[in-house]
Amino acid sequence: xPAPIRLRELIRTIRTARTQAEEREMIQKECAAIRSxxxxxxxxxxxxxxxxxxxxxxxxxxxHFGQLECLKLIASQKFTDKRIGYLGAMLLxxxxxxxxxxxxxxxxxxxNHSTQYVQGxxxxxxxxxxxxxxxxxxxxxxxxxxxxxxxxxRKKAALCAVHVIRKVPELMEMFLPATKNLxxxxxxxxxxTSVVLLTEMCERSPDxxxxxxxxxxxxxxxxxxxxxxxxxxxxxxxxxxxxxLQVRILRLLxxxxxxxxxxxxxxxxxxxxxATNTETSKNVGNAILYETVxxxxxxxxxxxxxxxxxxxxxxxxxxxxxNIRYVALTSLLKTVQAxxxxxxxxxSTIVDCLKDLDVSIKRRAMELSFALVNGNNIRGMMKxxxxxxxxxxxxxxxxxxxxxFLAAEKYAPSKRWHIxxxxxxxxxxxxxxRDDSVPNLIQLITNSxxxxxxxxxxxxKALLDDISQQPxxxxxxxxxxxxxxxxxxxxxxxxxxxxxxxxxxLDVLEGLLxxxxxxxxxxxxxxxxxxxxxxxxxSVNRIKKVVSIYGSSIDVELQQRAVEYNALFKKYDHMxxxxxxxMPIMEKSATNGPAEIVQTNGETDAPILxxxxxxxxxxxxxxxxxxxxxxxxxxxxxxxQTTAPTKPASAGGExxxxxxDLSLTGGPAPTPAPSVPMSxxxxxxxxxxxxxxxxxxxAGIPPMTAYNKNGLxxxxxxxxxxPNPNIAVITIHATNTTEVDMTEFVFQAAVPKTFQLQxxxxxxxxxPALNQGSVTQVIRVLNPQKQQLRMRIKLTYTHKGSxxxxxxxxxxxxxxSWQ
Amino acid sequence: MQFxxxxxxxxxxxxxxxxxxxxxxxxxxxxxxxxxxxxARKPKMCSFLEWRDLKIVYKRYASLYFCCAxxxxxxxxxxLEIIHRYVELLDKYFGSVCELDIIFNFEKAYFILDxxxxxxxxxxxxxxNVLKAIEQADLLQESQPEDxxxxxxxxxx
Numbered sequence: 001x002p003a004p005i006r007l008r009e010l011i012r013t014i015r016t017a018r019t020q021a022e023e024r025e026m027i028q029k030e031c032a033a034i035r036s037x038x039x040x041x042x043x044x045x046x047x048x049x050x051x052x053x054x055x056x057x058x059x060x061x062x063x064h065f066g067q068l069e070c071l072k073l074i075a076s077q078k079f080t081d082k083r084i085g086y087l088g089a090m091l092l093x094x095x096x097x098x099x100x101x102x103x104x105x106x107x108x109x110x111x112n113h114s115t116q117y118v119q120g121x122x123x124x125x126x127x128x129x130x131x132x133x134x135x136x137x138x139x140x141x142x143x144x145x146x147x148x149x150x151x152x153x154r155k156k157a158a159l160c161a162v163h164v165i166r167k168v169p170e171l172m173e174m175f176l177p178a179t180k181n182l183x184x185x186x187x188x189x190x191x192x193t194s195v196v197l198l199t200e201m202c203e204r205s206p207d208x209x210x211x212x213x214x215x216x217x218x219x220x221x222x223x224x225x226x227x228x229x230x231x232x233x234x235x236x237x238x239x240x241x242x243x244x245l246q247v248r249i250l251r252l253l254x255x256x257x258x259x260x261x262x263x264x265x266x267x268x269x270x271x272x273x274x275a276t277n278t279e280t281s282k283n284v285g286n287a288i289l290y291e292t293v294x295x296x297x298x299x300x301x302x303x304x305x306x307x308x309x310x311x312x313x314x315x316x317x318x319x320x321x322x323n324i325r326y327v328a329l330t331s332l333l334k335t336v337q338a339x340x341x342x343x344x345x346x347x348s349t350i351v352d353c354l355k356d357l358d359v360s361i362k363r364r365a366m367e368l369s370f371a372l373v374n375g376n377n378i379r380g381m382m383k384x385x386x387x388x389x390x391x392x393x394x395x396x397x398x399x400x401x402x403x404x405f406l407a408a409e410k411y412a413p414s415k416r417w418h419i420x421x422x423x424x425x426x427x428x429x430x431x432x433x434r435d436d437s438v439p440n441l442i443q444l445i446t447n448s449x450x451x452x453x454x455x456x457x458x459x460x461k462a463l464l465d466d467i468s469q470q471p472x473x474x475x476x477x478x479x480x481x482x483x484x485x486x487x488x489x490x491x492x493x494x495x496x497x498x499x500x501x502x503x504x505x506l507d508v509l510e511g512l513l514x515x516x517x518x519x520x521x522x523x524x525x526x527x528x529x530x531x532x533x534x535x536x537x538x539s540v541n542r543i544k545k546v547v548s549i550y551g552s553s554i555d556v557e558l559q560q561r562a563v564e565y566n567a568l569f570k571k572y573d574h575m576x577x578x579x580x581x582x583m584p585i586m587e588k589s590a591t592n593g594p595a596e597i598v599q600t601n602g603e604t605d606a607p608i609l610x611x612x613x614x615x616x617x618x619x620x621x622x623x624x625x626x627x628x629x630x631x632x633x634x635x636x637x638x639x640x641q642t643t644a645p646t647k648p649a650s651a652g653g654e655x656x657x658x659x660x661d662l663s664l665t666g667g668p669a670p671t672p673a674p675s676v677p678m679s680x681x682x683x684x685x686x687x688x689x690x691x692x693x694x695x696x697x698x699a700g701i702p703p704m705t706a707y708n709k710n711g712l713x714x715x716x717x718x719x720x721x722x723p724n725p726n727i728a729v730i731t732i733h734a735t736n737t738t739e740v741d742m743t744e745f746v747f748q749a750a751v752p753k754t755f756q757l758q759x760x761x762x763x764x765x766x767x768p769a770l771n772q773g774s775v776t777q778v779i780r781v782l783n784p785q786k787q788q789l790r791m792r793i794k795l796t797y798t799h800k801g802s803x804x805x806x807x808x809x810x811x812x813x814x815x816x817s818w819q
Numbered sequence: 820m821q822f823x824x825x826x827x828x829x830x831x832x833x834x835x836x837x838x839x840x841x842x843x844x845x846x847x848x849x850x851x852x853x854x855x856x857x858x859a860r861k862p863k864m865c866s867f868l869e870w871r872d873l874k875i876v877y878k879r880y881a882s883l884y885f886c887c888a889x890x891x892x893x894x895x896x897x898x899l900e901i902i903h904r905y906v907e908l909l910d911k912y913f914g915s916v917c918e919l920d921i922i923f924n925f926e927k928a929y930f931i932l933d934x935x936x937x938x939x940x941x942x943x944x945x946x947x948n949v950l951k952a953i954e955q956a957d958l959l960q961e962s963q964p965e966d967x968x969x970x971x972x973x974x975x976x
Contacts, residue, residue: 007976008923015922044968051926051976058832058925060847078966079959080975087929095840117956120934127938128838152952159937189943196940234945237900244944247897287896294894322865327895358864 004037005030007051014059027061038069047073047084054084054091067092067099074106082110082118086125095131104134111141116152119145123153127160135164139171146178151187158182158193162200172201172208183218188235188242191222195248202255213256216263220270223249227274238282250274250291257299264300271296275308286316286324290331297335310335310342317349322358329353329364336371347372351381354388359395366396370403378411382421390428397432401425405437415448416494419455427462430469438474443586445479453491456483457498463508468517474525477512480505481529482583485536502537506530510546524557531565535580544569574726574784701817706810707793711738712767714747714793716810718817726784728817734767734775738799742767745797747777752790756782767797781818789818820898820939821873821888822849823932825921828882830854833921834928838939857886867895878902882918905935908949926976930956 005013010030017023034049050069057063070092073085093100103125110122123145126138142164145157165172175197182194202209226241235242253271257264274292279285289312296309313335316328332350336343350372353365366388373381382404389400404425412418422441426433445455459476467473480487484505490497512518512526527550534543547569550562568576701718708714712734719729736742745765751757762777783789791810796803825834832850841849856870857877868875870888876898877886885902889895908931909916913924921928934949934956936942943949961972 006974011923044970048976055925058835060832078962079956080962083930083956083960084926084976087926091835094842096842115959117952117959120952120956124933124937128933129840131840155942156937159940159942162940163938188945189948192944193937193940193942234947237904242944243900244897244941247894251892251894283896284900287894287900290896291894322863323867323896323899326865326867357861360865360868 004033004045004049004052007048007055010052011055014055023059027056027059031056031061035065038065043076046076047078047081050088051084054088057091063092067097071099071102071106074103074110079115079118082121086121090125090128094129095134100129100131101133104137107134108138108141111138111145116150119153120156123156123160127156127163130160130163130167132167135167136171139164139168139174143174143178146175151185151190154185155187155189155193158190158197162193162197165200165204169204172204175201176208176211183215183222188245192242192245192248195219195245195252199248199252199255202252209255213260213263216253216256216266219249219253219256220267223253223270223274227277237284239279240284240288243284243288246274246288247291250288250295254295254298257295259300261300267295267299268301268305271301272305272308275305275312280315283321283323286319286321286327290316290327293331294334297331297338306339307342310339310346314346314349317346317353322356322361325353325356326358326361326364329361329368333364333368333371336368340372343368344372347377347381351384354384359393362392363396366392366400366403370407373407373411375411375413378407378413379417382407386421386424386428389425394432397429398434401429401433402437405440409444415451416454419445419448419451419458423458423462426469426472426475427466430466430472433471435471438471441471441475442478445475446482446583447585449585451494452479452483453486453497454494456480456487457492457495460487460500460505460508461498463512467512467515470519470522473512473518473522477509477522477526477529480509481525481532484529484533488537502533502539503542506533506537506539506542506546509533513546513550520555520557523555524561527558527561527565531561531568532580534569535577575782578727578782702814704812704814706732706791706812707795707806707808709806709808710799710804711736712742712795712797713737714795716813718814726782726786728781728783728789730779730781730817732775732777732779734777735771735773736767736769737771739769740800741769742797742799742804744803745775746795747775748794748796749779750792750794751781752787754783754785754787755789758782783818786818789813820893820901820936821890823888823936824850824853824884824886825928826850826854826884826886827918828858828884830858833883833918834925834932836929836932836936853886853888857884866899876902880906883921901936901941904941904946905932907946908935911946911950912953 014023014026017026030052034053037045037049046069050066050073053063053066053069066088070085070088073081074089076082076085089100089103093103107122107126110118111126113119113122123142126134126142130138142157142160145153146161148154148157161175161178165175179194179198179201182197183191185191185194198212198215202212223246226246229241231239232241235245237243240246253263253267257267271292274288275296278288278292280289293309293312296305301309310332313328313332316324317332319325319328329350332343332346347369350365350368353361354369356362356365366385369381369385373385385400385404385407389397389404392400404421408418408421412421422444426441445452448455456479459472459479462472463476463480484502486492487500487505488502490499492498509526509530513523513530518526527547530543530546534540537543544566547562547565550558551566553559553562568579703715703717706714706716713736715733715735717731717733719731732747734745734747743766745762745767747759747762749757749759758780760778760780762775764775767773767775781789790813792807793810794805794807796805798804821839822835822837824832824836826832832854835846835850837846853870853875856868857875860868860877866876866878868877873888873890874893874895875886875888876895877884878899879885885906887898887902889898906916909921909928912927912931913920931949931953934943934952943952960975964971967975
């Protein structure tokens with residue numbers, strides 16, 4: 001059998017291969033030769049074969065059949081064999097294979113070998129890839145070597161111990177005695193690895209941390225010597241003495257000084273010294289300064305030192321070296337919470353970094369910019385951030401847009417600015433905006449009541465330009481649906497109102513429905529918007545036509561909506577205006593939807609029209625009907641109500657907003673439902689045309705006392721709902737003449753089947769004693785058949801510690817309330 | 820440090836040192852991804868990038884990329900110095916080192932690395948001491964031809 005070819009020869013041969021296939025062929029041939037050579041148990045050439053195998057493994061070819069051979073090499077007495085064997089073990093074996101455990105005995109022997117280089121090989125292998133089992137078995141040997149006077153072995157043992165501790169943390173205790181005089185070593189290798197070991201122990205155990213705090217003075221001394229001592233050729237790097245050791249010591253000081261006043265005090269001086277004296281022309285000096293800054297920030301340093309640190313970072317920001325700038329931005333991000341003002345001083349430099357070419361720097365600068373935005377600099381910062389949004393890579397746009405929204409929400413100087421900013425984001429990065437921003441924006445727009453006309457106008461103009469960005473289109477169609485009447489009437493105060501006709505608006509919305517660019521969700525938005533306009537525009541017939549066309553749409557969601565809206569036109573036209581009214585101001589909370597309540601019909605065959613809300617807003621939860629259980633009877637219609645009280649401002653307040661929006665704008669009156677009976681009491685008509693406020697209308701109907709028992713008195717006052725005279729609006733006023741408050745007060749009501757009842761949130765659930773205040777709640781009763789109004793009420797509250805419950809019938813409604 | 824990779828501008832791996840236990844498949848996947856990411860970087864970009872939950876520090880020396888993966892609390896700038904120190908050691912050992920030296924003498928490159936780093940941390944901060952140790956170990960390899968069936972020291976591999 002000729003000798004196996006030599007390693008370098010093989011490498012040379014393989015490199016001549018011109019194709020992947022050729023290379024594979026060579027490798028396969030050689031692997032076969034190596035395999036048969038292994039089979040012959042040849043001791044001379046084993047290490048040559050394993051070395052070749054390792055080369056082929058690096059090229060990506062399988063080499064598992066060499067694992068056992070590595071073990072044989074390790075067991076050999078020849079140093080060359082051991083060297084290649086251990087290298088093979090580190091490359092081919094890992095703790096997932098049981099084979100590696102066979103190494104344990106060999107390593108144990110080699111740890112006690114007479115030659116330090118063999119011991120070194122064993123320590124290195126154990127410290128690199130030793131499994132937990134191996135570490136457990138050999139920890140004792142490592143600990144022994146940690147105490148040796150041979151610095152070559154001691155430094156390796158220290159790092160090996162670090163690995164053992166990482167794998168088997170319980171063994172940490174056993175290394176404690178050996179650490180006693182590690183720091184008194186002169187040898188830098190031992191010092192460096194000892195500091196690493198101490199750092200590992202302190203990070204893992206608070207007890208160790210307190211134990212080692214006493215080393216702070218010694219560490220400070222070592223650091224001082226490094227800085228003050230003259231040129232030492234052995235450890236010098238660009239004029240700095242052993243920067244690796246300096247950095248490690250600074251890191252250990254950071255851990256020891258954190259949260260501890262005394263230690264922090266002891267290291268103040270040396271930190272200041274390092275911070276001011278370190279040469280900054282080369283990377284190595286900056287590496288030390290960087291570590292120093294991190295340490296100053298983490299410990300309880302005095303303010304002068306902290307300012308020094310932030311200033312160092314500020315200088316870093318101006319450095320030509322982009323690595324330094326990157327590191328500065330990262331550190332500033334960590335300290336911006338703690339030292340906000342100091343970081344603010346460098347704001348303009350940070351904002352400049354937004355224009356850097358490097359992606360990582362841009363990202364850091366963006367995060368930091370958002371952290372620095374406050375009420376004072378919002379206008380300037382937003383200009384820069386919007387410019388950044390325009391020009392940045394797509395990977396940034398989503399985060400940047402979200403950040404801008406958040407900042408705008410927190411610090412917007414005016415509503416108009418806020419809406420303008422949002423518009424700008426939607427038009428520049430509209431397709432990258434997060435999904436949840438659509439409902440958030442809608443909520444924001446709804447709540448900026450005075451800006452509705454301006455907002456809808458701007459959104460409409462944006463739609464004319466571009467309908468491809470879905471979030472923008474969704475928000476725009478929602479707004480047009482809500483405020484289309486303002487758009488058409490040319491109401492805008494903030495800017496020149498545009499002239500647009502109802503047909504033009506409907507053209508745009510219908511265009512969204514048919515466009516290929518529109519997502520299904522967007523189509524849903526625009527169909528709903530078109531439907532809402534049926535109560536705001538006069539071209540109802542056109543809308544009816546559109547809605548009926550989509551009744552046979554392939555998209556199930558659209559189809560369902562269209563069918564339900566069709567039903568609204570046909571069977572439930574009397575309900576349409578009420579259902580499609582303006583949205584009230586929404587409560588801002590993550591979990592609840594709008595404060596409005598959905599009413600359900602007692603009859604089950606009518607579809608539940610919940611699609612008038614934008615899909616992202618969750619429906620308010622409907623309550624169980626215990627009233628139905630209690631009162632029984634088929635003539636009672638269940639009532640849905642919420643138990644959460646609204647702001648005490650005004651219980652009828654929501655209603656006011658709804659009506660106020662409709663009547664105060666002076667826009668075209670919503671088309672009355674065709675089925676409204678023409679006969680109306682004359683005083684109501686007067687109320688409609690002359691005074692928009694419903695209070696005047698309601699003045700015609702006298703209030704009544706519905707309930708008066710045990711000190712609790714409930715009065716009903718009446719208003720007529722404009723525009724639908726079939727809806728009576730009753731406000732209950734609950735007062736308490738006793739000396740004790742009535743708490744957990746809940747009012748419930750039920751009406752006969754031909755009526756429909758809607759109960760809005762009460763102003764509070766405490767009826768104060770001695771008539772000091774009242775609880776108000778609004779009830780809206782729809783009475784299309786003009787029947788006599790009857791009501792059953794149930795009251796529950798807690799009085800003087802005990803719960804009280806009562807039922808009553810209210811039959812004494814004045815005729816004007818239901819005729 | 821979790822691992823160090825050396826690769827050429829064509830993406831060929833020249834050295835891989837792993838300080839965390841991973842299976843072969845995982846190592847190959849990480850290597851492939853990282854090589855692709857680093858090679859895609861433009862020359863003007865900084866030497867650091869975030870990858871998964873690690874920080875990657877890389878530097879190019881002639882035709883070789885030296886790439887280290889460090890943890891969150893490690894100092895990026897000093898890692899650059901570590902890479903530089905390793906290159907200096909190779910340079911001193913091979914005498915003006917180039918990629919070919921590392922290709923044909925990969926086992927020696929590993930030996931030098933193992934005298935400089937252990938378990939991902941520097942074990943010796945003196946250049947002189949590392950080189951001395953390698954020198955001594957190399958001398959130890961010199962043995963009688965009888966032990967090697969008549970082969971001289973430089974004929975063994």
